[in-house]
Amino acid sequence: MSLLLLLAVQLAGFAVVRASIERNARAQIARELDTDGRVWQRLLEQKAERLRQGSALLAADYGFRSAVSSGDTQTIESALENHGARIGAAVTALLDTRLAVRAISSPGGGMKQLSATLAQVVPALAAEPAGSQIAVVNGLPHQFVMVPLRAPLVIGWVLMGFPVGQPLAEEMRQLLAVDVAVRVADGKGGFSVPVSTLPEASLKTLRAAGSGVGEIETQRGTLLVRRSALSHLGAPSEALLLRSVDELVAPYRQLQWLLAVITAAGLLLFALGSSAMARRVTTPLRALLVATRLLSKGNYSVPMEHTGRNDEVGDLARSFDHMRLDIARQQSEIRDLAYRDRLTGVPNRERFRGAVMDALRTDPVLGHRLAVLVLDLDRFKHVNDVLGYAFGDRLLQAVAGRLQPMVGEPGDMLARHGGNEFALLLHVTDAQAALQIAERIARAFETPLHFDDQTVDLSASMGIALWPDHAVDADMLINRAEIAMYGAKKRLAVALLYDPALDSSSAQTLSLLGDLRRAVEQGELRLYLQPKVALQRGAGAAAEALLRWQHPQRGLVPPMEFIPFAEQTGFVRQLTLWVFEQVAMLLAQSLARTADLHISVNLSTRDLLDPELSLRLGAILERYQVSAGSFCLEITESAIMDDPQRAEAMLNRLAQQGFKLSIDDFGTGYSSLAYLKRLPVNELKIDKSFVLGMQSGGGDAQIVRSTIDLAHNLGLTVVAEGVEDAALMERLRAMACDEAQGYHISRPLPAEQFLGWHAGPGAAFVAAP
Structure with missing residues (x-):
């Protein structure tokens, strides 16, 4: 009976680990596919921008414009063909001011289908000249852009398109190690796949899959699919991004096999050994089972037991503990990124809000107040415009350095509230103490900052709100400190304590803005x-x-x-x-x-x-x-x-x-x-x-x-x-x-x-x- 119980416990632990790994692997692949999708869209945008630049270069060519103005068809066609070949465009065309095709170059042929496609693409590009459109030509999606031809007025349009083909898919494969396939509807309920980085066997499975496919089973294992629509002009087409679940899970499979081997050895020793040996095996395995459950729930703080043993159980415990520490370190880095401003190193807005909420939950010292001071740098936009954003970043880092000494009491905090705005959480005795800290900040800003050969004079507007005098919760306290800061900026004051009169008209203003959005439709404007x-x-x-x-x-x-x-x-x-x-x-x-x-x-x-x-x-x-x-x-x-x-x-x-x-x-x-x-x-x-x-x-x-x-x-x-x-x-x-x-x-x-x-x-x- 004990042997069966141990077997059941080990199987349960194995199943929990397997399910956790499978679930985490799928979640990780889903996130990677999200990133892949954004990179894919970015590649398309970069291709379109290069094509647009090439089109603009042709449109700016004096000889080409002269040929267009004089109606020299032979020169126009030669220029279209040569320029399209130089930049890798599959289709180049010249349109007149009424968007009718004057000349076209398409080495791939298929002019009848190309003309039908252009009849759909050109109006869409005319409605949004700065954009691009994707349409299927000869069974392959092409990305089109269109730029005006000016001399100096618009005398026509240059249209160019390049295929969304195998090179682009191979580029994605090299960049992110993700498989890419382009499917095009054939109009008969099926699909063709003109572009793919998949092996032929996997490609056959993909062709047979339905339109809403989310994953496919291939010889390489399970592939998760993320669909990205390319075009609805003409034949619908879409890009499929595919990642293998088995490749990601493979390293953990070895760990699972190791667990299985150790489990089998433990069962054998349990069957052949004494009750003392049974206790040496059963107890650590149960501890590992509990630890795996904690890991699956996201609890990485409890260390693994039995890591000091020199047997299989010890190896397993150490492996799990290394995995626990690695995951915990990754989670810590993620939390740090989520709650810390990467530029200045101080907490960000979300962390500051949590600190204010924590401070309100605890009992402050009798007779003390919690104060939130919001500071906004003056003329910071002018610094960015004149000296550049890199200089502005250095300035923000220096400001954080000057504000840090103002945070001296336990529980106080300095945070970057966003942009050129900082916030301080202060434990003070009264409003006068908070204003004194604001005066210290103002005096600290009187000393100019020196960067290389540049000298910058700092000034700031500060608003202060106190709990429980001005607010009863964290969000209201921060909001009213911001209102006081804007009041100080408006009155050209260094610091201002919150006063209800500063936002007495806020409700009426919001009401008016809501009504104003309906005023145009309801005919109330005169x-x-x-x-x-x-x-x-x-x-x-x-x-x-x-x-x-x-x-x-x-x-x-x-x-x-x-x-x-x-x-x-x-x-x-x-x-x-x-x-x-x-x-x-x-x-x-x-x-x-x-x-x-x-x-x-x-x-x-x-x-x-x-x-x-x-x-x-x-x-x-x-x-x-x-x-x-x-x-x-x-x-x-x-x-x-x-x-x-x-x-x-x-x-x-x-x-x-x-x-x-x-x-x-x-x-x-x-x-x-x-x-x-x-x-x-x-x-x-x-x-x-x-x-x-x-x-x-x-x-x-x-x-x-x-x-x-x-x-x-x-x-x-x-x-x-x-x-x-x-x-x-x-x-x-x-x-x-x-x-x-x-x-x-x-x-x-x-x-x-x-x-x-x-x-x-x-x-x-x-x-x-």
Whole structure:
């Protein structure tokens, strides 16, 4: 009976180990296949980018463009064939501006199927020129890209494609030791496999597998399959990534066989030996069984017993203990990566949150407080932009080094909260003690940092929240420290203690943002126009488009209550497109065309940095058949300076489309004069603070006059905002200001009333000769 019991225990242990190994192996392969899938997609993207670069090189070739312009078909076909051969493209083609094929080169033949495939691929690429498309040609998936041919306007498109073939699969095999197969539906319920790194025997099994195959059994053992769709254009195709379960489990099989041998020897000795020998064998094996169960549950802290014995059981125990230590070390490294910031070496946001929760669960010392201090470095984005991200990383490491001495009490912690933000958990007596630590940090930052030949002056904004004074849980405590930090940054203070007044309007703000997302669909937005009049000789009507929100419960919501938050969330781009489309609808009316109406539309920073802005505006112009010259796009100086290079590129594209460009609130920003000569702007708008200041007799009149002279010297027109009375209007006219707007002329009017105003009261504002 004891022999049978020992046999059952050993078999159970063997089964637990086998099942654990099998389960862990499959889980590991699943993770590796996830990585393989991402690498596969990255390889496709790299191939597409190289093909796109090659296409762009051909499109930029002067001889090729000349041949296209002159219609030299022979030269075009020769250039397509030669360039495609150089970069390994299987298909090269030239399309006209209507996306019709003018010339094509395909060494593989099959022009009929290729033409049918291109009829599906070209429209998809035209909808997303920066992307790529995969379609099946002659039974093999091909990846296509398309780039414009400019001279300087678009005179055609260059299309190129390369096969997703055996070289790409072999590259994946060499990189990650993963098998790759490409399956293409044959239209009859079956599949062809034109590309594969599998042996022929395994390939036959794969061909016979169904469409939703997850694993296959081959001579090499069980292969787990991860499917990655390639294309739904034409014949569906997919890439299959395959890894062997048996290859991964093989090393552990030897360990299992060793366990089996030791078990058999133990049974034999038990049968032939005495009860003392039985105890020497049964007890350690049972201990090993318990240990394997602990390992399968993820408990690696309990050391293996009997590792000091010089027999088979000792060997097995040591093998298991080595495995336990290896797995425990790997788990420790994973946990360290999960809870530590790799750049600075301090705990990360998640670890900091856990530390705050742990501190709240314990009983603090009577009369003490828990404080969370959140610190945000000032001007860090400027450091990255000017000195580079590598320098910014060194700066963050140095900041962590200066903050570490501020953490002195047991249980205190310094963590990187993300980006250029750090957080400190402090055990303090009261709020004054926390503020004193903030002052020490500020003094520590007074000493500049020196890196090589660069010197950086540090400053930071800090917010502090205390438990239990300001919050009852960890998340609220951290959140309110962040609110205090943003309050300090807004007030230009070094440190600020949390005050409920800092976020008293948060609930109302969130409610407004939720309502704003439905305002466009429910027709709650209103377009208003504020007239502009010419102060010198001029004709036509001009106005600035303004947005109003008629909320069903709150009434007319002022723009300053929702526009700033729309800019923070990015929703301002939808608002800008709504205003632009409403203006385009107005300009499309016959009365507006007769009045030669020009309307200004404001663009935010989010709009200006949107790479698709020019395309979206162009689509609206085409839909309503309105000229871009009827629009003036107003951009603030701060929007330009947030990212000058991207802003300049977008402004150039808008100017090429024919839009008139204006710098709004000129004089309230900074550094814009350095870009003024380079930017394709047509107009400056003087901020109303300077115009209204002319009444006080200070230096604002000289500023306005100098701005007008500067703009005219640069060939720009000038618009003055804030004209509140006739005297101001006449002074601006005498200074040669071109246009004016303000309440003296008219308050903002609903769009439907503007044309009537222009024909009636607005006709009185006529420029003096």
